[in-house]
Amino acid sequence: MIVSKAQSCIGVVMSKIVLVLFLFFSSLNAYESEEKLKVVIIAKISKFVRWQSNDNEKFIITVLNNTYGELFNRTLNGIKIQNKNIEIKYIDNIDNLSQTNILYIPMGSGKDLNTILDKTKGKNILTISDIRGFADKDGVMQIYFISQKVKLRINLSRSKKNNLQISSSLLAIADVIKGI
Amino acid sequence: MKKSISILLTLIVSSIQADNNILNESLKDIMNMQSEATAEIGSRSGSKSAINSKVPVDVITHKQIARSGLSSLTEVLRYFIPTFNAPQASLNDGSDHIRLFTLRGMSPDQVLVLVNGKRVHTSALLNVNATIGRGSSSVDLDTITISAIEKIEILRDGAAAQYGSDAIAGVINIILKGITDHSSISVQGGKYTKGDGEQLYANSFINTPLKYDGFVNLSISAVDQKQTNRAGADRRVDPAKVYTHIGIPQSQNYNAVLNIELPQENNINIYAVGLFNYRDSQASAFYRTPDENNPIYPEGYLPLINAKIFDYSFIGGIKGEIDYFKWDLSNTFGYNEINYYLSNSMNKSIGVNSPTSFYNGTLSFLQNTTNLDISKKISKLSLAAGLEYRHENYQIKKGDTQSYILGELHESAGSQGFAGYSLENETDDTRKSYALYLDTTYDFTEDFSLEGAARYEDYSDFGETTNFKLALSYRIVPELLLRTSASSGFRAPSLSQSSYSQTSSFYSDDNTNDSVSMGLYKTDHEASRIFGASELKPELSKHFSIGSVYELGNISFMLDYFYVEVDDKILLSDMQKATTQAQIDVLNKYDIAQLSFFTNAVNTQTQGIDLKLDYLFNFENSSKLDIGVWYNYSVSKVVAFNSPIITRENLYRTIDQIENGQPKSNLKILSNYQWNKFNSTLNVSRYGHYQQVSNDTAHSFSPQWVADLELSYKATKSILYTVGGHNIFDTTPDKWDMSGIGYGYDGIVPYSLYAPAGISGAFYYVRASIEF
Numbered sequence: 001m002i003v004s005k006a007q008s009c010i011g012v013v014m015s016k017i018v019l020v021l022f023l024f025f026s027s028l029n030a031y032e033s034e035e036k037l038k039v040v041i042i043a044k045i046s047k048f049v050r051w052q053s054n055d056n057e058k059f060i061i062t063v064l065n066n067t068y069g070e071l072f073n074r075t076l077n078g079i080k081i082q083n084k085n086i087e088i089k090y091i092d093n094i095d096n097l098s099q100t101n102i103l104y105i106p107m108g109s110g111k112d113l114n115t116i117l118d119k120t121k122g123k124n125i126l127t128i129s130d131i132r133g134f135a136d137k138d139g140v141m142q143i144y145f146i147s148q149k150v151k152l153r154i155n156l157s158r159s160k161k162n163n164l165q166i167s168s169s170l171l172a173i174a175d176v177i178k179g180i
Numbered sequence: 181m182k183k184s185i186s187i188l189l190t191l192i193v194s195s196i197q198a199d200n201n202i203l204n205e206s207l208k209d210i211m212n213m214q215s216e217a218t219a220e221i222g223s224r225s226g227s228k229s230a231i232n233s234k235v236p237v238d239v240i241t242h243k244q245i246a247r248s249g250l251s252s253l254t255e256v257l258r259y260f261i262p263t264f265n266a267p268q269a270s271l272n273d274g275s276d277h278i279r280l281f282t283l284r285g286m287s288p289d290q291v292l293v294l295v296n297g298k299r300v301h302t303s304a305l306l307n308v309n310a311t312i313g314r315g316s317s318s319v320d321l322d323t324i325t326i327s328a329i330e331k332i333e334i335l336r337d338g339a340a341a342q343y344g345s346d347a348i349a350g351v352i353n354i355i356l357k358g359i360t361d362h363s364s365i366s367v368q369g370g371k372y373t374k375g376d377g378e379q380l381y382a383n384s385f386i387n388t389p390l391k392y393d394g395f396v397n398l399s400i401s402a403v404d405q406k407q408t409n410r411a412g413a414d415r416r417v418d419p420a421k422v423y424t425h426i427g428i429p430q431s432q433n434y435n436a437v438l439n440i441e442l443p444q445e446n447n448i449n450i451y452a453v454g455l456f457n458y459r460d461s462q463a464s465a466f467y468r469t470p471d472e473n474n475p476i477y478p479e480g481y482l483p484l485i486n487a488k489i490f491d492y493s494f495i496g497g498i499k500g501e502i503d504y505f506k507w508d509l510s511n512t513f514g515y516n517e518i519n520y521y522l523s524n525s526m527n528k529s530i531g532v533n534s535p536t537s538f539y540n541g542t543l544s545f546l547q548n549t550t551n552l553d554i555s556k557k558i559s560k561l562s563l564a565a566g567l568e569y570r571h572e573n574y575q576i577k578k579g580d581t582q583s584y585i586l587g588e589l590h591e592s593a594g595s596q597g598f599a600g601y602s603l604e605n606e607t608d609d610t611r612k613s614y615a616l617y618l619d620t621t622y623d624f625t626e627d628f629s630l631e632g633a634a635r636y637e638d639y640s641d642f643g644e645t646t647n648f649k650l651a652l653s654y655r656i657v658p659e660l661l662l663r664t665s666a667s668s669g670f671r672a673p674s675l676s677q678s679s680y681s682q683t684s685s686f687y688s689d690d691n692t693n694d695s696v697s698m699g700l701y702k703t704d705h706e707a708s709r710i711f712g713a714s715e716l717k718p719e720l721s722k723h724f725s726i727g728s729v730y731e732l733g734n735i736s737f738m739l740d741y742f743y744v745e746v747d748d749k750i751l752l753s754d755m756q757k758a759t760t761q762a763q764i765d766v767l768n769k770y771d772i773a774q775l776s777f778f779t780n781a782v783n784t785q786t787q788g789i790d791l792k793l794d795y796l797f798n799f800e801n802s803s804k805l806d807i808g809v810w811y812n813y814s815v816s817k818v819v820a821f822n823s824p825i826i827t828r829e830n831l832y833r834t835i836d837q838i839e840n841g842q843p844k845s846n847l848k849i850l851s852n853y854q855w856n857k858f859n860s861t862l863n864v865s866r867y868g869h870y871q872q873v874s875n876d877t878a879h880s881f882s883p884q885w886v887a888d889l890e891l892s893y894k895a896t897k898s899i900l901y902t903v904g905g906h907n908i909f910d911t912t913p914d915k916w917d918m919s920g921i922g923y924g925y926d927g928i929v930p931y932s933l934y935a936p937a938g939i940s941g942a943f944y945y946v947r948a949s950i951e952f
Contacts, residue, residue: 031213031214031215031216031217031796032202032213032215032216033215033216033229034215034216034218036202037202037210037213037215040202040203040210041210041211043203044203044207044210045207047207048207067557069626070626075203079203108504108557110447110501111447111501111502111503111504113447132392132393132443132449133391133392133393133394133443133445136391136392136393137392137445144359144393145215146359146360146361147241147242147243147330147360148214148215148216148217148241149211149212149213149214149215150210150211150213150215151211151361152211170207173207173208173211175361
């Protein structure tokens with residue numbers, strides 16, 4: 001009985017400690033989905049990249065085989081990149097690719113990756129994907145997750161061939177491979 | 181208290197109004213953010229947000245595991261999951277060496293365990309002693325080193341229509357570390373405050389990255405655990421003192437996991453996983469008191485049972501994509517072997533010529549599963565299908581003849597403490613099964629999704645079964661998701677239940693000097709059949725769950741109700757004695773005095789709620805606090821008895837164990853605070869009331885509170901020092917409320933061994949970790 005009372009007291013003390021922790025701190029934000037973080041990263045890294053030809057009126061992001069629903073539109077609605085309004089284009093076939101700053105290739109398009117990348121070779125396009133091995137397979141920038149944190153891998157050789165200048169501050173926080 | 185709660189609620193409501201525009205954060209800060217946990221379990225349509233799953237899924241990450249200060253996967257799950265129960269057995273032969281575990285207060289064999297989505301074989305051990313889950317075999321979780329684990333996904337729902345047999349109380353999917361950017365080595369040492377139970381634990385994880393995000397990951401761990409002893413004085417001896425061992429057994433546990441993925445340029449991915457475990461574990465039987473007529477141990481002796489366990493699995497496979505069809509062909513081979521040895525014992529029926537050490541036999545279980553999975557996403561429809569072929573083999577090999585024979589000098593046979601398996605018990609049984617399954621998900625809108633699954637199985641022993649599942653989720657408003665599921669399921673009788681027998685001989689008391697035997701007999705034995713035994717049928721289940729997920733700002737709140745009905749649950753009968761002439765004739769034919777056997781005994785109902793609140797605070801000084809409150813309430817009832825030999829009265833201990841042997845309510849309050857180079861973890865658990873039957877009387881045990889604390893300091897970018905404690909207030913469970921020489925508050929076993937938080941008390945440890 002004495003043991004039970006002692007345990008009961010410990011339980012009350014524990015509950016109060018946790019309550020005090022709740023009361024002591026204030027909050028900012030919570031966990032975001034991987035999809036949303038990818039969309040945000042795509043917008044954010046654009047500030048660290050310089051395109052050779054940048055005379056479009058809008059900053060264009062093309063999404064191939066969109067699997068994100070309205071997430072791109074919802075997340076990037078109303079924001080500017082490089083002082084330009086964003087235009088998001090959705091295409092289902094790489095043959096329909098028109099002028100764009102960024103081409104995002106979602107994970108499900110891995111099978112056609114060689115064809116897709118062939119279409120962008122030498123063009124002033126930042127190719128981004130979360131396809132496994134994307135940077136090794138001659139894509140410019142790969143987004144991946146380790147322990148629920150976003151990581152970037154950049155194929156420096158391919159970025160140069162696509163006439164993209166990537167700032168040293170972005171390269172410093174990314175895993176850089178030299179490429180072919 | 182009411183005032184405190186109202187302040188808390190005010191704070192919660194006000195904090196969720198905080199600005200949450202992630203686009204205002206810097207790139208560096210975004211890359212430091214933690215994304216929400218994803219899980220593959222619960223649906224075959226790919227990895228999804230765990231919290232938004234159509235069925236309740238929990239995820240434990242490797243970082244949380246590393247902060248637990250635990251060396252055992254069983255302990256890790258007990259530490260985090262309120263509905264997970266794994267009491268430490270003592271004086272229960274093989275069950276002392278392999279930790280049984282349950283989900284939702286159900287049976288250990290009603291949980292399916294996967295590694296990287298592939299079925300894990302169960303242990304060869306059949307728990308036939310007085311432990312929770314008597315009569316079942318479960319997976320030995322401690323065959324997997326936790327340093328190899330990326331995350332653990334726990335599906336709290338029936339899923340036999342997706343994954344097959346055993347997925348009744350839930351599914352545990354262990355995801356091994358894959359693509360990563362570090363390797364690590366860690367060494368930990370600790371002991372219990374009562375001065376025993378010293379533990380030395382070392383583990384390493386070595387990652388070698390390969391092209392196209394391939395990798396070779398090797399994880400190795402070793403745990404040297406000394407025993408704890410919380411036995412009471414033995415009053416059979418004068419002066420009374422402690423002779424028997426009760427607590428954590430002494431063991432050395434070695435694990436290795438090799439995880440390889442070799443992606444090719446053409447999107448083909450070749451993968452292989454190897455898991456290896458060797459455990460040398462020693463526990464005791466009851467002390468044998470001094471006897472001047474004993475020719476070997478006149479001063480008394482304590483038989484020591486030694487289990488040497490080998491366990492390994494090999495998973496090999498290849499996966500890729502053809503015309504947007506994803507495919508995955510794999511083979512999983514698993515093997516578990518338990519070799520029993522006994523020392524400091526004797527076979528009293530042999531007398532002075534008896535050896536004092538014995539080999540008592542070997543149990544082994546082999547399982548080989550071949551899978552072909554295909555899946556395709558067509559617009560809003562995700563389609564998955566598959567084929568599975570499984571082969572299983574169960575063997576018992578006899579021990580030394582002297583470990584089981586009946587000599588002339590004593591009335592009962594075999595080595596004291598644990599009689600060996602005899603020639604009569606040897607078995608080598610095999611079965612195979614085929615399965616065909618289909619799983620579809622249709623997303624009507626982004627907010628409304630429906631999933632249907634069907635699985636057909638054909639087992640060579642009991643025949644066919646087909647099971648179905650329907651689940652849907654509907655997001656009413658952005659903050660609120662409703663979900664519900666209904667399914668049927670099954671658990672195939674384990675080969676150990678069908679094939680196991682353990683018998684021993686003794687001299688009958690009719691002065692004929694003839695020996696007779698008793699014990700557990702197979703269901704197909706003529707003696708079992710005369711008492712009504714028949715071929716075991718599968719346990720059939722029905723499931724229903726309904727719940728909601730509320731997310732707003734930094735709060736997520738889950739509430740789920742579940743209902744599980746199991747028909748024909750398999751139990752071990754009590755000892756049967758002949759009451760009819762036909763039974764007398766058959767028992768005489770085989771020289772059997774009495775026997776027990778497995779039977780599809782009862783129908784059960786389990787229902788309850790799971791409640792989970794997660795709250796994340798990110799502070800402006802870059803520190804953060806993560807708090808999770810998890811509560812589970814579940815109650816099981818036996819609602820029907822399916823055999824005339826099974827009644828509530830004659831199987832009282834087992835029935836009460838099902839209904840009251842495990843806590844009905846459990847609470848976990850998990851908190852972690854990270855600031856600069858410091859990290860602290862405080863976990864508080866409340867294990868609810870439980871009871872155990874002794875001498876046909878149920879004894880009640882009060883709830884127990886346990887607190888665990890860990891403090892870490894990151895001395896350099898790669899070196900982390902940690903100090904921590906489990907059960908830091910050294911609470912103990914209630915002792916028995918009865919007096920007794922064996923079981924009783926003043927006896928050899930003062931505590932119930934159903935105690936969910938163990939009986940060993942406070943444990944403190946220090947750890948050094950290096951990441952490179």
